[in-house]
Amino acid sequence: MxxxxxxxxxxxxxxxxxxxxxxxxxxxxxxxxxxxxxxxxxxxxxxxxxxxxxxxxxxxxxxxxxxxxxxxxxxxxxxxxxxxxxxxxxxxxxxxxxxxxxxxxxxxxxxxxxxxxxxxxxxxxxxxxxxxxxxxxxxxxxxxxxxxxxxxxxxxxxxxxxxxxxxxxxxxxxxxxxxxxxxxxxxxxxxxxxxxxxxDFETAELVKVAANAFLATKISFINAFSEITEVIGGDIGTLADAIGLDARIGRRFLNAGIGFGGGCLPKDIRALQARAAELGLERSMRFLDEMDEINLRRRERAVDLSRVMLGSLSHSKIAILGVAFKPNSDDVRDSPALDIANSLFEEGAEVTVYDPAGNVNASKRSPQHHYVTSMEDAVKSADLILVLTEWDEFKALTPEGLAAQTETRKIIDGRNILQTRVWEDSGWSLAALGHRYPPEHATEEPLGEQLQLSSGPAA
Ligand SMILES: NC(=O)c1ccc[n+]([C@@H]2O[C@H](COP(=O)([O-])OP(=O)(O)OC[C@H]3O[C@@H](n4cnc5c(N)ncnc54)[C@H](O)[C@@H]3O)[C@@H](O)[C@H]2O)c1
Missing domain, CATH: 3.40.50.720 (NAD(P)-binding Rossmann-like Domain)
Known part of the structure; x- marks a missing residue:
C-alpha cells in the first residue's frame, strides 16, 4: 500500500x-x-x-x-x-x-x-x-x-x-x-x-472538536477560579489538586496560568461555535464564548500585574522567558505569551524575548521585540521578568541562580511553575497567576483595601 x-x-x-x-x-x-x-x-x-x-x-x-x-x-x-x-x-x-x-x-x-x-x-x-x-x-x-x-x-x-x-x-x-x-x-x-x-463521518469530525472544546473548558474552568482566588485568597494549585483527585474530574488540564493558545484550541472552539450557529444552534455552544473570554482575560491579567509591579510600563525593560504556546514546540500561533509581549510593548515597554525554540517564528510575527539566544541575555538588564512557557529550563530556575544574572528581583510566573514562598523568602517579589498580589502574608490590609486588578483591556 x-x-x-x-x-x-x-x-x-x-x-x-x-x-x-x-x-x-x-x-x-x-x-x-x-x-x-x-x-x-x-x-x-x-x-x-x-x-x-x-x-x-x-x-x-x-x-x-x-x-x-x-x-x-x-x-x-x-x-x-x-x-x-x-x-x-x-x-x-x-x-x-x-x-x-x-x-x-x-x-x-x-x-x-x-x-x-x-x-x-x-x-x-x-x-x-x-x-x-x-x-x-x-x-x-x-x-x-x-x-x-x-x-x-x-x-x-x-x-x-x-x-x-x-x-x-x-x-x-x-x-x-x-x-x-x-x-x-x-x-x-x-x-x-x-x-x-x-x-460515521459526522461523529468522527465531531470527536476532534468536542475533545478540544472539553480541554479548553477545563483550562478556562480553573482559570475562572483563579479570578476568585486572586481576589479572596486561597491556593489555586491546591484547589486543582483536590478536585483533580476525583477520578471523574482528573487533574490534567487544570493548571492555572495565562491560558491556552496555539494553532488548535482557540480556533477550534471558535469554529465550533460558528458551525453551531450555521446549524441554527448558537445557544448549544455559547458557553465556549465564555471559555474564550476567560482565557483571553488571563493575558490581560498578566499585563495588569506587570503594570502594578513596575508602577508604569512606559520605558520599562521587560524580559519574556518563553514565547512558544507550549514547551517543546516552536509554534507561536495564537501564543498567549506573544500576545502579552505585544500588549506590554504597546504600553511602552521594551521587550526582550528568549525562547529555546520559538524565537524565529515569534520574530516573524512580532519583529518589534528584541530576540536573544540565552536566558542570561534576556534578563540581564530587565526591570521585570515574565515566565510564560513551561520549558524545563524555566522550571529549573532558582531564585539564587536568576539573581546572579540580573539586578531585578521582580518576576511574574505565568504558568505556576515556581514555588512562590521560596522565591519570596529569597527576596524576590513574585506574582503568580491565580494568586493574590501582593500575597496575603505580605499585607494586613482588610480585603476591601487590597489590590483588585482591572479585568478590562490594557489601557
Ligand atoms: N498542529 C497540531 O498539533 C495538530 C493536531 C491535530 C490536528 N491538527 C489539525 O491539522 C491541520 C493541519 O495543522 P498543522 O498544524 O499541521 O498546520 P500547518 O500550517 O503547520 O501545515 C499546513 C500545511 O499545509 C500546506 N498546504 C496548504 N494548502 C495546501 C494545498 N492545497 N495542498 C497541499 N498543501 C497545502 C501548507 O503549505 C502547510 O505546510 C489543521 O486542521 C489542524 O487543526 C493539528
Missing part, C-alpha cells in the same frame, strides 16, 4: 514520517516548494522532538519522499491523507476551508487509479459529506475514489509518540472496505490494543 500525505506542516510531516516508520512507502506533498525542498533534504522546518531523526532515517532509506506535484501523487498513491491547515478565517470565528477544498479538488482531478482519501485536518461537522460531492464532481469517471475521516489527536511536543502509539483511533467510514484499508494502515497500533472507534 502506497501512502501520500497532502500538507506537510506539524501534522502532515509527522504523519508522513511515522507512516514510513511503520514500513509504508510514503510521498508527502506541499504547495510550499521551500518546505518540500527542506523536507526532501531531511531537514525539518519546525521544532518537534524525535521527528528530525525519523525524517532523516526514512528520506535516506528512500521510503519517504516529498513533492509539489499533484499529478505524481494522484498517479502513485493508494491512500491519500489530507493534513492541510484549517485556520480561523480573517475577522470571523469560522474555519477557513479553502486549503482543504483546494487540496481535495486537486487530488480528485489527478487520481488515476482507485483510491481512498482520508481527511485528518480538523474540520467543521458536515465537511466530509460536502467533500464527497466535490470529489464526485472532479474525479475521472473511470476511477473509484472513496472518502473517510480520521481526526488527528497528536500533541505538539509529543507528536511522534502520539502518532505511533495513539491513545485511540477514530475513523469515519461509509464502507467495510474502507474500514479494512484503514485497519491495515494502523495494523501495528491495533495489534497493541489501541482502541479503534469506527463510526
Amino acid at each position: 502506497r501512502i501520500t500525505v497532502i500538507g506537510t506542516g506539524y501534522l502532515g510531516a509527522t504523519h508522513a514520517a511515522c507512516m514510513a516508520e511503520l514500513g509504508f512507502e510514503v510521498l508527502g506533498l506541499d504547495i510550499d516548494p521551500l518546505r518540500v525542498e527542506s523536507l526532501s533534504e531531511g531537514l525539518l522546518p519546525f521544532h518537534e522532538p524525535g521527528l528530525p531523526e525519523l525524517l532523516r532515517k526514512h528520506v535516506k532509506s528512500g521510503r519517504l519522499r516529498f513533492t509539489t506535484s499533484y499529478e505524481e501523487v494522484g498517479a502513485w498513491g493508494d491512500v491519500h491523507f489530507i493534513g492541510v491547515g484549517t485556520p480561523q478565517r480573517a475577522g470571523e470565528g469560522a474555519a477557513d476551508m479553502t486549503f482543504v477544498d483546494a487540496a481535495t479538488i486537486s487530488l480528485a482531478r489527478n487520481i488515476t487509479k482507485n483510491a481512498l482519501i482520508v481527511g485528518k485536518s480538523t474540520v467543521p461537522v458536515g465537511t466530509t459529506r460536502r467533500l464527497k460531492a466535490l470529489v464526485r464532481d472532479n474525479k475521472r469517471p473511470d476511477v473509484s475514489v472513496n472518502l473517510a475521516w480520521n481526526p488527528e489527536f497528536l500533541r505538539e511536543g509529543f507528536a511522534v509518540v502520539d502518532t505511533l502509539t495513539p491513545d485511540r483511533l477514530v475513523i469515519g467510514v461509509e464502507s467495510p472496505e474502507d474500514e479494512l484499508t484503514l485497519r491495515e494502515v494502523y495494523a501495528r497500533a491495533l495489534g497493541r490494543d489501541v482502541p479503534l472507534i469506527v463510526t
